[in-house]
Structure formats: structure tokens, C-alpha cells
Amino acid sequence: MENFNPELAIQQVVAIIKKYYSQTKAIKTVNKKEGNDIVTDIDLFMEANIIKELSALYPTHSFMAEENGSINKKCDGDAYCWIIDPIDGTINFAAGLPEYGIVVALQKNGETILGVTYLPQFNELYTAIKGQGAYCNGKKLRVSTKTDLNDCVVMICLDAKHTAEEIEQSLKFIRRIFPKIRGLRIAGSSSVATCWVASGKIEAMINLRTSKSLGSTAGRLFVSEAGGKVTNLVGNPRKAKDTILCSNDLVHDDILNYLQ
Numbered sequence: 001m002e003n004f005n006p007e008l009a010i011q012q013v014v015a016i017i018k019k020y021y022s023q024t025k026a027i028k029t030v031n032k033k034e035g036n037d038i039v040t041d042i043d044l045f046m047e048a049n050i051i052k053e054l055s056a057l058y059p060t061h062s063f064m065a066e067e068n069g070s071i072n073k074k075c076d077g078d079a080y081c082w083i084i085d086p087i088d089g090t091i092n093f094a095a096g097l098p099e100y101g102i103v104v105a106l107q108k109n110g111e112t113i114l115g116v117t118y119l120p121q122f123n124e125l126y127t128a129i130k131g132q133g134a135y136c137n138g139k140k141l142r143v144s145t146k147t148d149l150n151d152c153v154v155m156i157c158l159d160a161k162h163t164a165e166e167i168e169q170s171l172k173f174i175r176r177i178f179p180k181i182r183g184l185r186i187a188g189s190s191s192v193a194t195c196w197v198a199s200g201k202i203e204a205m206i207n208l209r210t211s212k213s214l215g216s217t218a219g220r221l222f223v224s225e226a227g228g229k230v231t232n233l234v235g236n237p238r239k240a241k242d243t244i245l246c247s248n249d250l251v252h253d254d255i256l257n258y259l260q
Helices: 004-019 040-055 090-095 162-180 191-200 216-226 252-257
Strands: 030-032 038-042 062-065 069-071 080-088 102-106 110-120 125-130 135-137 153-157 183-189 203-212 228-231 240-245
Touching: 004 040, 004 102, 004 110, 004 125, 004 191, 030 162, 038 090, 040 062, 040 080, 080 090, 080 191, 080 216, 102 191, 102 216, 110 135, 110 216, 125 153, 125 183, 125 191, 125 216, 135 191, 135 216, 153 162, 162 183, 162 203, 183 191, 191 203, 191 216, 191 240, 203 228, 203 252, 216 240, 228 252, 240 252
Parallel strands: 062 080, 153 183, 153 203
Antiparallel strands: 030 038, 062 069, 080 102, 102 110, 110 125, 125 135, 203 240, 228 240
């Protein structure tokens, strides 16, 4: 789509997210997914309506959604593909905890070019267009300037799908790094964690589990646009399905050393 307007697309996405989230009420159904993960009727409601609205606006685009996978056609290699996680952090959401987000991002030929993450319980709206910076509620974001791990807060993402081996790997890493940092926090939502790295609230977030991590798609763009760094856990550019380390860049190599 040669006349694609990213600024307009951001406005459209924000309007769609807020329109349908405002219509949600109490959770009616909770169903189990892989492992102990869950999906609610609100996840499905949000996802279906976001896809419906964006399909009408951009009929030639593809979609990759958390609950329904690829829609229209596979996103691999497509010019434009929307990435949607309607409620990232569903376990938190269903439990009445505030740490969850609604994520919509757009990739062009596999590269994320814009992203929106709405954190309703914090009244925070994060947006970014590649090359134009990242913003929260209209204020430009900048990652933390801390350089000493002793001063840093790090979040590690643990979801309901970890294998016994992945749990052991996480515990080994926690034992190594915990004495070296100011605080370690467990994240139940990668969208929230990446937003907090981008805004300088924390210095790093880590996901040791190899996954597509749709929930952090927009957030990884926010971190990069705010001056941070995003790699996998060996320091290489992240593949479509991979581990994640997002940081303020200044402590990135130090954390990688503890991950090895």
C-alpha cells in the first residue's frame, strides 16, 4: 500500500482499542490454553473487533493474532502484517491485577514499523513509529541512564508455559544476578515490562523462553526508539521466534555475562 500513512494508522488503532475496551465488562468465561495459561471472553472480544476494524481499513494486510494465529494469510514475507495481542497478561487481568496491556503493532516485510500498547489500569498509552521516537501519553520516552547493575531493577518474564528445563534455567539465572542488582521483579506481561524499560522505570526485561512473544512486539520498538537495546540472550539480533533481552543498553553486556 504505497499511500500508507503511519500517523493516521496510529490514530486509528488507538481509537479502535479504546472503543472496544470501553465496552468490556466483567469476565464471563475463562478457558484453559496450553499449560496453565488461560483465555477469557474479553480476549476474544477484543481480538475479533480489532481485526474486524483493521481488516475494513486495510483489506490487503495480513494478521497474526494471539488467540487465532495467522488470519487471511501467513505473515511470513508479507508486505504488511498486523500483530495483535488483545490482552497481554491475561492471568493478571483475570485475577484483577493491573499489569496487563492491549498490543497492536504493524510489521512491514517482517520489521516492526509502528506500535501501540495501552495499559488501561495505569492510564498509559504508548506509541511509536520507527525512526520517530517512542511516546507515552504524548511525552517522548528515554531509557534509564543507570550504568551500574547495583542500581538497576530487572524484570524477568515468567508465564504459564515454561517447561521444567526452562524453569531451572530461570532459577539459575536468578541466583546469579539477584545479588548484583537493586531489585528483581517477576513480570506477568511482556508488554508492561517493555513499556517500563522504554520509559526508564526499570533497566531491563528478560524472557528466557523462546517464543514469538507477540505481546512485546510494540514494546521492543518502544525500547529501540527510546535509546535502548533489544537482542536475544546471546546478544544477537532477535529472530521471529527467540529469547529476549531488552535494556537501557548501558547494562546490556553486563546482563548478558550473567546469562551465559
